[in-house]
Amino acid sequence: MSLSYAMLGLLTYGPMNGYNLKKIFDKSISHVWAASLSQIYRELSTLEKKGYVTSIIQKQEDGPDKRIYSITDLGRDAFQDWLKNFPEQLSFYQRDxxxxxxxxxxxxxxxxxxxxxxxxxxxxxxxxxxxxxxxxxxxxxxxxxxxxxxxxxxxxxxxxxxxxxxxxxxxxxxxxxxxxxxxxxxxxxxxxxx
Amino acid sequence: MSLSYAMLGLLTYGPMNGYNLKKIFDKSISHVWAASLSQIYRELSTLEKKGYVTSIIQKQEDGPDKRIYSITDLGRDAFQDWLKNFPEQLSFYQRDxxxxxxxxxxxxxxxxxxxxxxxxxxxxxxxxxxxxxxxxxxxxxxxxxxxxxxxxxxxxxxxxxxxxxxxxxxxxxxxxxxxxxxxxxxxxxxxxxx
DNA sequence: AAGTTATATATAACAAGTTATATAGTATGT
DNA sequence: ACATACTATATAACTTGTTATATATAACTT
CATH class of the missing domain: 1.10.287 (Helix Hairpins)
Structure with missing residues (x-):
């Protein structure tokens, strides 16, 4: 679904950890697709299982270690594929x-x-x-x-x-x-x- | 949350079964708050557990029995309470x-x-x-x-x-x-x- | 006559989104 | 000095929303 592609899209700009990704979300696409931190972390593990991203652990002396995620070629392809296939039916329904x-x-x-x-x-x-x-x-x-x-x-x-x-x-x-x-x-x- | 109050609001117009409620939804408030049938059925049982609605079974010779839900006084109060308490912060975030x-x-x-x-x-x-x-x-x-x-x-x-x-x-x-x-x-x- | 659509009734499984909890250092305010 | 807020890292539990499945009758379609 859309959240994963929003994340993959942002990861095409460069490797990032979950916390950072959340900050970028809020400063760039939250007006178009919002995401909470916990959603981002869960989705990152899902994306890794699918092979769309890989992660390395960056040791830090001050504070906990960071897990830095990078998009894979498979991930780029999946993103591009999603991007070019706009849905036929755009949703009419709302929740306001x-x-x-x-x-x-x-x-x-x-x-x-x-x-x-x-x-x-x-x-x-x-x-x-x-x-x-x-x-x-x-x-x-x-x-x-x-x-x-x-x-x-x-x-x-x-x-x-x-x-x-x-x-x-x-x-x-x-x-x-x-x-x-x-x-x-x-x-x-x-x-x-x- | 909002779905339950949308349902309670519609039930203030009169008793209804789940299927009927769904039809009314689609013809009246789907442009404002959409709901799927399965959500409606689940929410109806939740509302009944809370005492906001009561149900009776209407026997039918053609087709399965109907479960007709009616709003209770408790339900009316809960609805009115929700209605008058608009949230301070309206959501800025979107998902499109x-x-x-x-x-x-x-x-x-x-x-x-x-x-x-x-x-x-x-x-x-x-x-x-x-x-x-x-x-x-x-x-x-x-x-x-x-x-x-x-x-x-x-x-x-x-x-x-x-x-x-x-x-x-x-x-x-x-x-x-x-x-x-x-x-x-x-x-x-x-x-x-x- | 056989297939599709609509009415009528839901339940189960799964996916996505929200809220609460946990941990720990650093900076800023009073 | 102590509290609050922010940076930084997530995980767990819970709620909400979507999709798939199940059953059965009637009406319309080819």
């Missing part, structure tokens, strides 16, 4: 806790729900900042981690950031519209009652 | 297989990647259609399943559909911009080489 609550929003007070929409907007503004931070580190990584050309590598990274930004911006607009509609709905209700 | 491949898009031919962006657009157009179909059935359900007022119930359902539509529309715009940028990038590269 906030949206689920909104679905049942009629069971809440108008004031409460407006407060939640406002909180949603402030959270999305935070997410925009996070994306900007990730974007800033791209030029650092692209010079370190270049496969073909840093420019081409960065182009695609920016596509994913752009997707995130555009989506967040539209969600903010959506929430603002919902608030407006709720306020209108309430006032018309009050008028009817009079 | 398509976007992950785009992240590594520099390893593919320009032609291939443009083809995938085009396929993405056509899939998103399909998803728009699915959302429209879900939206159409809302008025049917809102008259059957009304808690307070059908109008208020539908208002929130429409918010979730609107969110889906706005997001999909912006994703299409994003993909179109990516294609344009890729074409420009390639031609400028060719020019540089000349």
């Amino acid at each position: 806790e906030f949206m689920l609550r909104i679905f049942f929003g009629s069971r809440l007070e108008k004031k409460e729900i407006i407060k939640e929409f406002e909180h949603f907007i402030s959270q999305k503004l935070d997410h925009l900042k996070k994306l900007n931070e990730i974007e800033k580190t791209f030029n650092i990584y692209s010079s370190e981690f270049t496969v073909e050309s840093a420019e081409k590598e960065e182009l695609f990274w920016h596509f994913t950031i752009k997707q995130g930004k555009m989506t967040i911006e539209v969600l903010i607009k959506w929430a603002e519209e919902c608030i407006k509609q709720l306020e209108e709905y309430n006032s018309s209700k009050i008028n009817l009652k009079k | 297989e398509f976007m992950l491949r785009i992240f590594f898009g520099s390893r593919l031919e320009k032609k291939e990647i443009i083809k995938e962006f085009e396929h993405f657009i056509s899939q998103k157009l399909d998803h728009l259609k699915k959302l429209n179909e879900i939206e159409k059935t809302f008025n049917i359900y809102s008259s059957e399943f009304t808690v307070e007022s059908a109008e208020k119930e539908e208002l929130f359902w429409h918010f979730t559909i609107k969110q889906g539509k706005m997001t999909i529309e912006v994703l299409i715009k994003w993909a179109e911009e990516c294609i344009k940028q890729l074409e420009e990038y390639n031609s400028s590269k060719i020019n540089l080489k000349k």
